[in-house]
Amino acid sequence: MDPEERDWAEVMGLDRLPRHIVEKRVTDLMDLGGKKAIVTGAGGDGLGQAIANRLGGCGADVALVGRTLEKVERRAEEVTRRWGVRAVPVRADMSDWDQVHRAVAECREALGGLDIMINNPVMAHAGPFEGFTREQIDHTVLGSLTMMMYGAHAALEHLLPQGSGKIINIGAVGGRIQQRGLVVYNACKAGVVGFTRNLAHEMAPRGVNVLGVAPGIMIKPDLQRRVLDPRSDQDRAALGAVAEAITTQVQLGRVCLPEEVANMVAYLASEAAGYMCGQTIDVAGGQWMN
Structure with missing residues:
Protein backbone atom coordinates (compact mmCIF):
# COMPACT_ATOMS: atom_id res chain seq x y z
CA MET A 1 0.00 0.00 0.00
CA ASP A 2 1.14 3.56 -0.60
CA PRO A 3 1.61 5.91 2.39
CA GLU A 4 -1.93 7.31 2.19
CA GLU A 5 -3.48 3.85 2.28
CA ARG A 6 -1.31 2.86 5.20
CA ASP A 7 -2.42 5.95 7.09
CA TRP A 8 -6.10 5.17 6.50
CA ALA A 9 -5.60 1.57 7.63
CA GLU A 10 -4.01 2.79 10.84
CA VAL A 11 -6.74 5.36 11.47
CA MET A 12 -9.43 2.70 11.01
CA GLY A 13 -7.57 0.22 13.22
CA LEU A 14 -7.61 -2.50 10.59
CA ASP A 15 -4.61 -4.16 12.22
CA ARG A 16 -6.54 -4.40 15.49
CA LEU A 17 -9.74 -6.02 14.22
CA PRO A 18 -10.54 -9.25 16.11
CA ARG A 19 -10.63 -11.37 12.98
CA HIS A 20 -10.36 -14.57 15.03
CA ILE A 21 -14.01 -14.21 16.13
CA VAL A 22 -15.46 -14.60 12.62
CA GLU A 23 -15.62 -18.39 12.63
CA LYS A 24 -16.66 -18.76 16.28
CA ARG A 25 -20.04 -19.26 17.92
CA VAL A 26 -21.27 -16.57 20.28
CA THR A 27 -21.17 -19.19 23.03
CA ASP A 28 -17.46 -19.68 22.28
CA LEU A 29 -16.88 -15.96 22.67
CA MET A 30 -18.64 -16.03 26.05
CA ASP A 31 -16.21 -18.59 27.43
CA LEU A 32 -14.41 -16.88 30.32
CA GLY A 33 -12.07 -19.78 31.01
CA GLY A 34 -8.80 -18.47 32.48
CA LYS A 35 -10.27 -15.07 33.37
CA LYS A 36 -10.10 -13.71 36.91
CA ALA A 37 -13.06 -11.70 38.22
CA ILE A 38 -13.99 -9.79 41.36
CA VAL A 39 -17.65 -9.34 42.34
CA THR A 40 -18.53 -7.00 45.22
CA GLY A 41 -21.72 -7.26 47.25
CA ALA A 42 -21.68 -11.00 46.64
CA GLY A 43 -22.66 -12.44 50.01
CA GLY A 44 -26.43 -12.05 49.99
CA ASP A 45 -29.34 -13.47 47.97
CA GLY A 46 -29.37 -10.81 45.29
CA LEU A 47 -27.49 -9.73 42.23
CA GLY A 48 -23.93 -10.17 43.50
CA GLN A 49 -24.20 -13.89 44.06
CA ALA A 50 -26.07 -14.30 40.76
CA ILE A 51 -23.26 -12.54 38.90
CA ALA A 52 -20.62 -14.67 40.64
CA ASN A 53 -22.51 -17.79 39.56
CA ARG A 54 -22.89 -16.61 35.97
CA LEU A 55 -19.20 -15.74 35.66
CA GLY A 56 -18.23 -19.03 37.27
CA GLY A 57 -20.57 -20.86 34.92
CA CYS A 58 -18.74 -19.25 32.00
CA GLY A 59 -15.44 -20.55 33.36
CA ALA A 60 -14.00 -17.58 35.28
CA ASP A 61 -12.31 -17.87 38.65
CA VAL A 62 -14.14 -15.48 40.97
CA ALA A 63 -13.40 -13.55 44.16
CA LEU A 64 -16.56 -12.76 46.11
CA VAL A 65 -16.34 -9.66 48.31
CA GLY A 66 -18.75 -8.79 51.10
CA ARG A 67 -18.97 -7.32 54.59
CA THR A 68 -19.73 -10.65 56.30
CA LEU A 69 -17.12 -13.33 55.75
CA GLU A 70 -19.46 -16.24 56.55
CA LYS A 71 -21.86 -15.16 53.81
CA VAL A 72 -19.25 -14.83 51.07
CA GLU A 73 -17.66 -18.09 52.20
CA ARG A 74 -20.99 -19.85 51.71
CA ARG A 75 -21.52 -18.28 48.29
CA ALA A 76 -17.96 -19.07 47.20
CA GLU A 77 -18.44 -22.71 48.15
CA GLU A 78 -21.61 -22.81 46.03
CA VAL A 79 -19.79 -21.40 42.99
CA THR A 80 -16.95 -23.90 43.30
CA ARG A 81 -19.28 -26.84 43.87
CA ARG A 82 -21.56 -25.92 40.99
CA TRP A 83 -19.02 -24.97 38.33
CA GLY A 84 -15.68 -26.43 39.37
CA VAL A 85 -13.88 -23.09 39.21
CA ARG A 86 -11.89 -21.39 41.93
CA ALA A 87 -13.98 -19.08 44.11
CA VAL A 88 -12.34 -17.00 46.84
CA PRO A 89 -14.22 -15.27 49.68
CA VAL A 90 -12.85 -11.90 50.84
CA ARG A 91 -14.29 -9.75 53.61
CA ALA A 92 -14.29 -5.98 53.14
CA ASP A 93 -16.46 -2.95 53.77
CA MET A 94 -16.54 -1.33 50.33
CA SER A 95 -17.41 2.03 51.89
CA ASP A 96 -13.89 2.20 53.36
CA TRP A 97 -11.22 3.42 50.91
CA ASP A 98 -8.37 1.49 52.51
CA GLN A 99 -10.37 -1.74 52.84
CA VAL A 100 -11.44 -1.57 49.21
CA HIS A 101 -7.89 -1.22 47.94
CA ARG A 102 -6.64 -3.93 50.28
CA ALA A 103 -9.45 -6.30 49.26
CA VAL A 104 -8.88 -5.85 45.54
CA ALA A 105 -5.15 -6.48 45.97
CA GLU A 106 -5.93 -9.55 48.10
CA CYS A 107 -8.36 -10.87 45.48
CA ARG A 108 -5.84 -10.40 42.69
CA GLU A 109 -3.17 -12.19 44.69
CA ALA A 110 -5.48 -15.10 45.55
CA LEU A 111 -6.73 -15.50 41.97
CA GLY A 112 -3.37 -15.00 40.33
CA GLY A 113 -4.52 -12.03 38.29
CA LEU A 114 -7.39 -9.66 37.56
CA ASP A 115 -9.35 -9.25 34.32
CA ILE A 116 -12.88 -8.26 35.34
CA MET A 117 -14.09 -5.97 38.15
CA ILE A 118 -17.83 -5.99 38.93
CA ASN A 119 -18.85 -3.01 41.04
CA ASN A 120 -22.10 -3.96 42.76
CA PRO A 121 -22.83 -1.56 45.66
CA VAL A 122 -25.73 -2.47 47.92
CA MET A 123 -26.49 0.37 50.39
CA ALA A 124 -29.40 2.83 50.00
CA HIS A 125 -32.40 4.47 51.70
CA ALA A 126 -35.83 5.21 50.23
CA GLY A 127 -38.67 7.54 51.16
CA PRO A 128 -39.87 11.13 50.62
CA PHE A 129 -36.88 13.43 50.21
CA GLU A 130 -38.05 15.92 52.83
CA GLY A 131 -37.95 13.17 55.42
CA PHE A 132 -34.32 12.27 54.79
CA THR A 133 -31.72 12.98 57.43
CA ARG A 134 -28.22 14.13 56.59
CA GLU A 135 -26.95 10.68 57.56
CA GLN A 136 -29.39 8.94 55.19
CA ILE A 137 -28.38 11.18 52.28
CA ASP A 138 -24.69 10.61 52.96
CA HIS A 139 -25.22 6.86 53.40
CA THR A 140 -27.15 6.55 50.12
CA VAL A 141 -24.63 8.58 48.12
CA LEU A 142 -21.81 6.53 49.63
CA GLY A 143 -23.50 3.20 48.96
CA SER A 144 -24.88 3.96 45.50
CA LEU A 145 -22.11 5.98 43.87
CA THR A 146 -19.00 6.64 45.96
CA MET A 147 -18.36 2.96 46.70
CA MET A 148 -18.41 2.29 42.97
CA MET A 149 -15.71 4.90 42.42
CA TYR A 150 -13.63 3.34 45.19
CA GLY A 151 -13.89 -0.09 43.58
CA ALA A 152 -13.00 1.18 40.12
CA HIS A 153 -10.04 3.13 41.47
CA ALA A 154 -8.72 0.07 43.30
CA ALA A 155 -9.11 -2.13 40.22
CA LEU A 156 -7.33 0.34 37.97
CA GLU A 157 -4.22 0.06 40.12
CA HIS A 158 -3.87 -3.43 38.64
CA LEU A 159 -5.59 -3.16 35.26
CA LEU A 160 -3.74 -0.10 33.96
CA PRO A 161 -0.21 -1.51 34.36
CA GLN A 162 -1.22 -4.57 32.34
CA GLY A 163 -3.10 -2.48 29.77
CA SER A 164 -6.20 -4.67 29.74
CA GLY A 165 -9.35 -5.55 31.63
CA LYS A 166 -12.98 -4.64 32.12
CA ILE A 167 -14.86 -2.73 34.81
CA ILE A 168 -18.63 -3.24 34.91
CA ASN A 169 -20.65 -0.90 37.11
CA ILE A 170 -24.08 -1.90 38.38
CA GLY A 171 -26.50 1.01 38.23
CA ALA A 172 -30.30 1.03 38.04
CA VAL A 173 -32.93 1.96 35.51
CA GLY A 174 -33.97 4.57 38.07
CA GLY A 175 -30.94 6.55 36.93
CA ARG A 176 -32.81 7.29 33.70
CA ILE A 177 -36.35 7.92 34.99
CA GLN A 178 -38.08 9.75 37.82
CA GLN A 179 -39.69 7.90 40.73
CA ARG A 180 -41.23 9.20 43.93
CA GLY A 181 -39.44 8.08 47.07
CA LEU A 182 -36.16 7.42 45.27
CA VAL A 183 -34.87 10.95 44.70
CA VAL A 184 -31.43 10.44 46.25
CA TYR A 185 -30.96 6.88 45.03
CA ASN A 186 -31.97 7.67 41.44
CA ALA A 187 -29.78 10.77 41.37
CA CYS A 188 -26.84 8.60 42.39
CA LYS A 189 -27.69 6.02 39.75
CA ALA A 190 -27.80 8.78 37.13
CA GLY A 191 -24.32 9.56 38.41
CA VAL A 192 -23.32 5.94 37.79
CA VAL A 193 -24.30 6.31 34.13
CA GLY A 194 -22.18 9.45 33.85
CA PHE A 195 -19.29 7.93 35.78
CA THR A 196 -19.29 4.88 33.52
CA ARG A 197 -19.36 6.95 30.34
CA ASN A 198 -16.61 9.34 31.45
CA LEU A 199 -14.34 6.70 32.96
CA ALA A 200 -14.63 4.68 29.73
CA HIS A 201 -13.65 7.75 27.72
CA GLU A 202 -10.56 8.21 29.87
CA MET A 203 -9.52 4.56 30.10
CA ALA A 204 -10.30 3.06 26.67
CA PRO A 205 -7.12 4.43 25.05
CA ARG A 206 -5.17 2.72 27.84
CA GLY A 207 -6.69 -0.72 27.26
CA VAL A 208 -9.32 -0.82 30.03
CA ASN A 209 -12.98 -0.99 28.99
CA VAL A 210 -15.74 0.32 31.26
CA LEU A 211 -19.41 -0.63 30.90
CA GLY A 212 -22.56 -0.58 33.01
CA VAL A 213 -25.75 -2.53 33.62
CA ALA A 214 -28.97 -0.94 34.88
CA PRO A 215 -31.40 -3.43 36.45
CA GLY A 216 -35.09 -2.77 36.86
CA ILE A 217 -37.30 -4.36 39.52
CA MET A 218 -35.58 -7.53 40.75
CA CYS A 256 -37.11 -10.12 37.05
CA LEU A 257 -34.76 -12.56 38.69
CA PRO A 258 -31.24 -11.40 39.57
CA GLU A 259 -29.99 -14.10 37.21
CA GLU A 260 -31.61 -12.31 34.26
CA VAL A 261 -29.55 -9.21 35.01
CA ALA A 262 -26.46 -11.35 35.63
CA ASN A 263 -26.86 -12.71 32.08
CA MET A 264 -26.09 -9.26 30.70
CA VAL A 265 -23.15 -8.80 33.05
CA ALA A 266 -21.64 -12.08 31.85
CA TYR A 267 -22.15 -11.04 28.23
CA LEU A 268 -20.48 -7.66 28.75
CA ALA A 269 -17.59 -9.33 30.57
CA SER A 270 -16.95 -11.58 27.57
CA GLU A 271 -15.28 -11.18 24.20
CA ALA A 272 -18.74 -11.19 22.60
CA ALA A 273 -19.11 -7.57 23.78
CA GLY A 274 -15.68 -6.55 22.56
CA TYR A 275 -16.92 -3.52 20.57
CA MET A 276 -19.01 -2.03 23.37
CA CYS A 277 -17.57 0.79 25.46
CA GLY A 278 -18.97 3.33 27.94
CA GLN A 279 -22.57 2.16 27.61
CA THR A 280 -24.97 1.32 30.41
CA ILE A 281 -27.44 -1.35 29.31
CA ASP A 282 -30.94 -1.45 30.81
CA VAL A 283 -32.21 -4.86 31.86
CA ALA A 284 -35.59 -3.71 33.07
CA GLY A 285 -38.36 -5.30 31.03
CA GLY A 286 -38.79 -2.10 29.04
CA GLN A 287 -39.44 0.02 32.14
CA TRP A 288 -40.05 3.68 31.39
CA MET A 289 -42.04 6.58 32.82
CA ASN A 290 -45.59 6.74 31.45
Missing part, protein backbone atom coordinates in the same frame (compact mmCIF):
# COMPACT_ATOMS: atom_id res chain seq x y z
CA ILE A 219 -37.19 -9.94 43.16
CA LYS A 220 -34.99 -11.70 45.69
CA PRO A 221 -36.11 -14.59 47.91
CA ASP A 222 -36.85 -12.31 50.86
CA LEU A 223 -39.06 -10.07 48.71
CA GLN A 224 -40.86 -13.10 47.32
CA ARG A 225 -41.71 -14.12 50.88
CA ARG A 226 -42.98 -10.62 51.66
CA VAL A 227 -45.12 -10.63 48.50
CA LEU A 228 -46.80 -13.84 49.63
CA ASP A 229 -47.15 -12.71 53.24
CA PRO A 230 -46.84 -8.94 53.82
CA ARG A 231 -46.68 -8.42 57.57
CA SER A 232 -46.53 -4.67 58.03
CA ASP A 233 -48.00 -1.46 56.63
CA GLN A 234 -44.55 -0.62 55.30
CA ASP A 235 -44.42 -3.94 53.42
CA ARG A 236 -47.86 -3.35 51.93
CA ALA A 237 -47.00 0.21 50.88
CA ALA A 238 -43.76 -0.92 49.24
CA LEU A 239 -45.50 -3.75 47.42
CA GLY A 240 -48.20 -1.37 46.24
CA ALA A 241 -45.58 0.94 44.73
CA VAL A 242 -43.89 -2.00 43.00
CA ALA A 243 -47.23 -3.27 41.66
CA GLU A 244 -48.07 0.16 40.27
CA ALA A 245 -44.69 0.40 38.54
CA ILE A 246 -45.09 -3.06 37.00
CA THR A 247 -48.56 -2.37 35.65
CA THR A 248 -47.88 1.15 34.35
CA GLN A 249 -44.18 1.20 33.44
CA VAL A 250 -42.77 -2.29 32.81
CA GLN A 251 -43.67 -3.41 29.32
CA LEU A 252 -43.09 -7.11 30.04
CA GLY A 253 -45.47 -6.84 32.99
CA ARG A 254 -43.37 -8.68 35.60
CA VAL A 255 -40.39 -8.40 37.89
